[in-house]
Amino acid sequence: MRALRILLIIAVVLGGLFVAADRIAVGLAESEVAGKIKSTQGLSANPEVSINGFPFLTQVAGKELDEVDVTMDGVTASSAGRSLRITEMTAELRDVRLENNFSSATADRATGSAGISYADLSTASSEGVTVSYGGRDQSGKSQVKVTARVALLGRSFERSVISTVSVVDGDTIRLRADEIPGAGIPGLENLVRGKIDFDREISGLPQGLKLDKVVTTEKGVDISVVGDGVKLAG
Structure with a gap:
């Protein structure tokens, strides 16, 4: 023992x-x-x-x-x-x-x-463009509010639109406005869309990781990666 x-x-x-x-x-x-x-x-x-x-x-x-x-x-x-x-x-x-x-x-x-704040997303946008929280539409798609100031025919226009944010091809964040307020003014819609509709390809992430889905929150954009x-x- x-x-x-x-x-x-x-x-x-x-x-x-x-x-x-x-x-x-x-x-x-x-x-x-x-x-x-x-x-x-x-x-x-x-x-x-x-x-x-x-x-x-x-x-x-x-x-x-x-x-x-x-x-x-x-x-x-x-x-x-x-x-x-x-x-x-x-x-x-x-x-x-x-x-x-x-x-x-x-x-x-x-x-x-991965998380991106609206301030950082605005910095990566065109000059004079700010991005903020836009909630979700009726189908649940993530949205952001995009505000841009443009000049046309000697006048300054500021437009705020709701844009859908999505992931494309595993490496690109896409913002697309559903509708441009005041688009009846000739040339205004194309000018505004030229600033607020954009694709931003994200490079520099760890090799092998891809963007999968994106969800908007009050603090910023949350992206799932795989x-x-x-x-x-x-």
Whole structure:
């Protein structure tokens, strides 16, 4: 009985040491991945990285991680020659393969979300255009309110319209006005639409991620993202 108790104590101690070593290794790996993502995406601060699943060391030995969650702030994408700031992006990556002697990693699939404030969306729009919350139409489509000031025949016109916002081709945000108030004035509709109807292709996101759906909220535009073969680091 005494020998059995000693074996049990040893097993508990060794188990505790293994768990501790495993958690330390996870922390070091999360820090390393965060640094790589910061460098790759040009972030001002390290993102939050969580490597899930236990034991971690066994996953590393198999060169595949079950799940990695990443939260990034201040991602800047390019859009039609203008920079577009994404306030926060989250990504849940599954089946992450460790490659090139652990210097890079690729996730088989990923889901997540990205947020863009109306102020940042206005900055990425044409000059003199502001974008704000427009609610949803009767069918549930997301809408924004777009205000533009234009000059025509020596007169200044300001028009506010409700535009539908959507995702096109997995990389483009599209705004289209349903109707232009005062469109009976010759040339006014084309002039206003030239400012407020636009497509903004978003580039600079992590390789492999694509825009999926867009929803408007009072604070900004929320975009869901999906991807296959998403490059996590390297």
